[in-house]
Amino acid sequence: MKMRLLLLLMALLPLACVEKDTEPLFTRLTLSVRPPQGIEMLRFQATMVFENINTRQRISTSDFIDGQLRIRLLKGLYRLSINEGGGMTYTDSDGQRHFGEVVVDNAPLTLVGDTSEATVDLILKN
DSSP: OHHHHHHHHHHHHHHHOOOOOOGGGEEEEEEEEEOOTTOEEEEEEOOEEEEETTTOOEEEEOOOBTTEEEEEEESEEEEEEEOTTOEEEEEOTTOOEEEEEEEEOOOOEEEOSSEEEEEEEEEEOO
16 A cells, blocks of 8 residues: 555655746847947957856857847846957057957946847947
């Protein structure tokens, strides 16, 4: 009798393990980078770091295509940064080609919608 009860409980266990939908907790962000005024960005190559201010979780990616990145993140407040060595190839107002390391503004980015779009300004390091 105990064996049948145990078998019945084991058969019902998978039904109790229902996966909850977590999709409402995330946003799909499209992030664009904008070069400083007066220069034309030819190529952007950097690792962008997203730090969730509340949880301190850090996510990094370098999957930029033509200065744009698509990423799925937990909704929240994020601080963005670029890892050391990230930069862009650009031409200045005189048509000269250069490579320069860049940083981004440290202002927090709020992501609360199911989809989000943001543009961050690149700042050339001197």
